[in-house]
Amino acid sequence: MKKVKLDIVGLSYSQTQSGAYALVLGEVNGRRRLPIIIGAFEAQAIAIEIEKMTPSRPLTHDLFKTFAQTYNIEIKEVLIYNLVEGVFFAKLICTDGQGTQEIDARTSDAIALAVRFNAVIYTYEFILSSAGIVIEGNDFLFLENIDAIPKEQGTEDINTSIPGSSYKSYSAEELLEKLQDAISKELYEKAAKIRDEINKRNLK
Numbered sequence: 001m002k003k004v005k006l007d008i009v010g011l012s013y014s015q016t017q018s019g020a021y022a023l024v025l026g027e028v029n030g031r032r033r034l035p036i037i038i039g040a041f042e043a044q045a046i047a048i049e050i051e052k053m054t055p056s057r058p059l060t061h062d063l064f065k066t067f068a069q070t071y072n073i074e075i076k077e078v079l080i081y082n083l084v085e086g087v088f089f090a091k092l093i094c095t096d097g098q099g100t101q102e103i104d105a106r107t108s109d110a111i112a113l114a115v116r117f118n119a120v121i122y123t124y125e126f127i128l129s130s131a132g133i134v135i136e137g138n139d140f141l142f143l144e145n146i147d148a149i150p151k152e153q154g155t156e157d158i159n160t161s162i163p164g165s166s167y168k169s170y171s172a173e174e175l176l177e178k179l180q181d182a183i184s185k186e187l188y189e190k191a192a193k194i195r196d197e198i199n200k201r202n203l204k
Contacts, residue, residue: 002125032132042108080123167197
């Protein structure tokens with residue numbers, strides 16, 4: 001089957017589902033986007049590495065990387081290989097220099113590890129054709145209705161209440177101060193929400 005290379009083009013907090021994030025993967029040299037609903041912890045793990053935040057103690061995915069590299073194991077590729085009843089499935093392509101192994105993983109965990117190992121991300125053409133969205137204009141997606149977006153395994157029961165906190169009333173300087181404060185206190189979900197508000201303003 002034909003594989004399509006993907007990049008991370010967006011990670012946005014949902015305004016309608018508390019605790020849910022939309023991870024947007026984009027076709028390299030193309031206009032198709034693959035949005036996936038993931039949980040807060042995994043979204044934080046991806047955002048922290050993308051934003052080069054430095055937690056005071058290693059997070060789970062950082063620990064996995066250290067453990068793997070201690071035994072000379074590298075992740076070379078992440079493959080989103082199936083979509084069943086609205087749920088994505090992924091696997092890690094790993095090597096120790098002598099052989100290659102495939103390990104099943106949740107898509108969000110696989111992406112969080114991919115950004116740490118600088119591994120390439122692929123999916124199959126049939127998945128992008130069935131679940132992808134063609135984007136015209138701005139790459140960053142503000143997904144107002146995420147109920148129809150396929151999820152990853154384990155996020156089917158995410159709370160759908162509307163979050164009460166909003167950062168729209170804060171100035172840019174106040175947001176930056178709150179972002180640094182949240183990072184220093186290891187409140188990474190809060191930091192991710194503040195970062196999303198900053199990103200929205202930068203795109204206007």
